Amino acid sequence: MSTRKKTILKVIILGDSGVGKTSLMQQFINGKFSQQYKATIGADFLPKDLVIDDKQVTMQIWDTAGQERFQSLGVAFYRGSDCCVLVYDVTNTKSFENLQSWRDEFLIQANIKDPDNFPFVVIGNKIDVEENKRLVSSKKAQSLCASMGNLPYFETSAKEAVNVEQAFDVVARNALQQEESLEFSDDYTDAVNIHVDGDSYGSCGC
Amino acid sequence: MSVPEWTHMECDCSIFNEYPLTTENESLKLKSLQKALASEDIASLRYLVATRSGAVNREQRAVIWPKLLELDSWNPPQPVPHLKHKDHEQITKDIERSFVFYPKTDPDEMLSLRGRLDHLINSALCAYPGLNYYQGYHDVASIAVLIFDDLMAYKFMTKLTLMYLRDHMLPDIESTVRELKLIPELLSLVDPKLHALIGSIEPIYALSSMISLFAHDIADFDGLCLVWDFILTQNSAVLVYYIYVAVLVFYKDDLLNDLDDLLGKSFTSDDTLTEETELDLADRDLIHVTLNNFISHNLKCSHLFEILKNALRYMADFPHGTLQTTKDLSKYSMLRAASLNPELILLHTSEQERSLKRSRVSKALVSHHKTLSMVVKCSIGIGVAGLVLKYSLASSGIRPRHLGIFNAASWCFSSAHGFFETVFNGFAE
Numbered sequence: 001m002s003t004r005k006k007t008i009l010k011v012i013i014l015g016d017s018g019v020g021k022t023s024l025m026q027q028f029i030n031g032k033f034s035q036q037y038k039a040t041i042g043a044d045f046l047p048k049d050l051v052i053d054d055k056q057v058t059m060q061i062w063d064t065a066g067q068e069r070f071q072s073l074g075v076a077f078y079r080g081s082d083c084c085v086l087v088y089d090v091t092n093t094k095s096f097e098n099l100q101s102w103r104d105e106f107l108i109q110a111n112i113k114d115p116d117n118f119p120f121v122v123i124g125n126k127i128d129v130e131e132n133k134r135l136v137s138s139k140k141a142q143s144l145c146a147s148m149g150n151l152p153y154f155e156t157s158a159k160e161a162v163n164v165e166q167a168f169d170v171v172a173r174n175a176l177q178q179e180e181s182l183e184f185s186d187d188y189t190d191a192v193n194i195h196v197d198g199d200s201y202g203s204c205g206c
Numbered sequence: 207m208s209v210p211e212w213t214h215m216e217c218d219c220s221i222f223n224e225y226p227l228t229t230e231n232e233s234l235k236l237k238s239l240q241k242a243l244a245s246e247d248i249a250s251l252r253y254l255v256a257t258r259s260g261a262v263n264r265e266q267r268a269v270i271w272p273k274l275l276e277l278d279s280w281n282p283p284q285p286v287p288h289l290k291h292k293d294h295e296q297i298t299k300d301i302e303r304s305f306v307f308y309p310k311t312d313p314d315e316m317l318s319l320r321g322r323l324d325h326l327i328n329s330a331l332c333a334y335p336g337l338n339y340y341q342g343y344h345d346v347a348s349i350a351v352l353i354f355d356d357l358m359a360y361k362f363m364t365k366l367t368l369m370y371l372r373d374h375m376l377p378d379i380e381s382t383v384r385e386l387k388l389i390p391e392l393l394s395l396v397d398p399k400l401h402a403l404i405g406s407i408e409p410i411y412a413l414s415s416m417i418s419l420f421a422h423d424i425a426d427f428d429g430l431c432l433v434w435d436f437i438l439t440q441n442s443a444v445l446v447y448y449i450y451v452a453v454l455v456f457y458k459d460d461l462l463n464d465l466d467d468l469l470g471k472s473f474t475s476d477d478t479l480t481e482e483t484e485l486d487l488a489d490r491d492l493i494h495v496t497l498n499n500f501i502s503h504n505l506k507c508s509h510l511f512e513i514l515k516n517a518l519r520y521m522a523d524f525p526h527g528t529l530q531t532t533k534d535l536s537k538y539s540m541l542r543a544a545s546l547n548p549e550l551i552l553l554h555t556s557e558q559e560r561s562l563k564r565s566r567v568s569k570a571l572v573s574h575h576k577t578l579s580m581v582v583k584c585s586i587g588i589g590v591a592g593l594v595l596k597y598s599l600a601s602s603g604i605r606p607r608h609l610g611i612f613n614a615a616s617w618c619f620s621s622a623h624g625f626f627e628t629v630f631n632g633f634a635e
Contacts, residue, residue: 008488017341018299036306039299039341041414041422044498045491060491067296067341069379076408077494080487 006049007057009175010080012110014102015087016095017066020125023158024087025061028168033159040065043077052176059172071105078110082182083119083175085167088136090124090155096136096144103148119174121152123167128157222257223511236262239270248273252439256518258511260435267431268353274438275365282364285329293339297327300344307425309352322359323351330363334548336555337367337375342414345421346371349430368546370443373539374417376555380562385541386412387531388447395524397455403465403473404454404493406485411497412450419446420501429507436514444526444541445517452517454497457504461496468492 013021022037029046045062062077064070078084084106088095099122107115122145124136138155145153152174154167222235235254239262242250251273255261261270272278291297301320305311311319327347331337346366350359373381386409394401414422419437424430437445454461462473469489485493505513526532526541535542538554 010491017296018302037303038306038422039303039344041342041417042410042498043494045495065341069338069340069377072379073383073410073413076410077491080491 007055007176007179009057009059009082009172009179010062011059011083011085011171011175012062012064012078012081012106013085013087014064014106015066016089016092016098016102019066019087019089019092019095020158021066021087022063024085024123024125024156024164025063027158027161027164029061031161033161041070042073050172052172055176057172057176059168059175061168071109074105074109078106081106081110082178083121083171084110085121085123085171086151087123087125088141089126090136090141091126091129091133093135096124096141099144100148116149119171119178120148121154121167121171121174122148124153124155125158127155127162128160219253219257222254222259223515225258225511227258232259232262235259236266239266243269243273246273248276255435256439256514260432264353264431267435268358271353271434271438272358272362275362275369277358277361277365280361280365282333282361285360286332289328289332291328291331291337291339293331294328296341297324297331297339297344300341301327304344304348308427319348319351322356323347326351326356326359326363329360330367331375333364334368334551336548336551337372338377340374340379340417342418342422343371343375345418349421349434352427353431365546368548368551369441369540370419370437370446371417371540372551373541373554375551376558378558378562380558381536381539381554382413382417383410384531384535385447385539386410386416387534388526388529389450391529391531392447392451392520392524393454396451396520397458400455400458400461403462404497407490407493407497411494411500414498415450415501416446419443420449423501424505424507425502426507429505429510432507432510433514436518442541442544445521447526448517448521449514450501452513452520453501453505456509456513456516457500460504461500464496465493468496 013025015021017039022040023033025046026037027033029048040063043062043064045060048059048061050057050059062081064074064077084103086099086102088099090096103120106112107118112118122141124138124141127134141155142153145151152170154163154170156163156167158164221231222238224231227235235257238254239251241247242254251270255270255274261267301324304323305316305319309315309319323344327339327344330347331339331343347359347363350362350366353359354362367375373385389409389412390401390405390407394405420433421430424433433449436449437443465471465473469492532541536554536557537543538550538557543550
């Protein structure tokens with residue numbers, strides 16, 4: 001492994017084009033919003049240092065392209081992820097209906113060993129719009145999240161900084177838990193190796 | 207071809223490469239450009255445009271770029287008014303995020319620019335069957351909107367699409383990804399040491415620059431236009447890849463310094479750059495992101511001319527036809543087939559679909575290797591057993607009506623074959 005001491009939490013944001021993935025990332029990392037973000041092409045991340053329960057971590061938030069034709073590139077970026085944020089736009093029904101397929105695609109491309117226990121967080125963005133423009137109700141979203149394995153669900157406005165911190169706090173905690181569980185399984189593998197090594201030198205030790 | 211006295215001699219044109227270009231030389235260059243335009247001398251025009259300050263300004267470019275692309279003789283299909291391309295929903299989303307860097311203008315003007323952009327993208331994509339929209343195409347078309355009127359913008363975009371962009375417009379991104387491999391290969395030739403460090407990183411970091419002809423990543427309009435001046439002198443997208451490599455090599459020290467800081471290792475000292483620079487996943491992610499943002503963070507327009515000249519030099523030293531990546535591309539690729547027959551898009555598409563189908567089958571065969579090998583082994587086993595039985599029974603004088611076992615063996619053969627076929631076709635679908 002790397003010589004870096006700090007724990008890196010790798011978080012991938014996925015969702016249809018235009019749901020506000022870049023805006024959410026910018027709001028969380030830099031605390032600002034612009035009407036004028038370029039469409040994201042490829043994949044990019046911004047880091048943020050956090051302290052979670054006295055533990056220093058660096059969260060890397062990966063922003064990705066929403067157009068379907070770029071999805072196949074995920075193989076190159078999703079590996080080693082600790083959490084995946086699925087974003088839809090509450091004014092766009094199709095973006096909500098596609099959440100499941102974003103999740104499935106992620107699990108395949110990231111090659112997740114234990115899909116049932118991998119942490120996802122669902123975000124319904126753009127709740128700052130007028131009520132009559134909203135097309136996906138909270139109830140509908142909650143029931144989908146429940147059916148996808150009780151995924152944590154947040155409704156946010158990246159524009160007005162509503163609930164963004166709260167959502168990413170849960171993202172960070174779940175990512176840390178995932179990272180630690182992986183570390184534990186790594187340690188476990190190492191321990192087995194040490195044990196085997198020990199056995200082979202056992203006679204010398206006596 | 208007769209040589210006009212005012213140009214062609216290399217020493218004559220080299221004065222246009224001096225820095226800074228004196229007012230005197232700039233007006234001489236403008237005069238030379240005018241003469242080349244007036245006499246329709248495209249060769250001289252290309253030569254003059256590939257000097258410092260390129261085609262000089264927006265007004266000149268509006269006249270010169272159509273000449274470089276030879277649009278006088280270009281007759282695309284008549285655009286159908288209000289026709290929407292199948293990808294129009296995505297196009298609409300991206301148009302809302304267009305003209306981010308420039309121009310600085312009022313909301314009304316912006317609305318009008320975006321309206322023109324919408325019309326241009328939809329009509330250019332509907333011009334030829336088989337074209338798919340990709341994010342980044344809108345960055346390219348924005349430049350055409352800013353330089354030309356609607357009619358010329360349409361002519362320009364239809365030809366640019368077939369010459370420079372069509373490989374990125376197939377149903378999936380496969381051919382683009384293949385072409386991106388030109389970057390590590392070129393880097394291995396131009397700067398093996400830099401290649402030793404970043405050559406193993408998937409070149410997706412270059413994606414946005416390559417598919418938008420740098421329009422997505424260069425925030426300075428004049429700087430971008432200078433890059434396009436050079437690109438448009440070439441009649442092919444090849445130079446785009448050489449320019450990308452030239453940027454990395456030009457700013458190599460900055461790049462290595464950035465990576466030193468980020469990765470906490472020393473890449474600036476020579477001995478760390480060996481053939482086997484070991485990188486873990488976190489290192490690779492950091493290198494990807496550094497490269498992904500490299501052009502927008504590091505490229506300075508004052509260096510562009512040097513970089514573009516270097517790119518032309520690399521192209522002369524390592525012609526793209528000799529590169530393995532080019533040889534591995536489809537024969538219908540825009541980097542191999544110079545023809546602008548729109549039929550090539552459909553041929554390229556169906557070739558890609560066939561290869562996708564093949565790769566799915568072979569993947570399925572690998573993952574079902576065990577099942578299939580068992581089926582094959584069983585059927586051969588039963589078949590052989592059947593044959594042995596048939597002959598041993600026949601030689602011991604048992605009549606054919608007793609040979610039901612042989613019929614059973616044949617049945618096993620054919621049903622195994624049927625199963626095999628179903629599995630195979632099922633995966634191919």
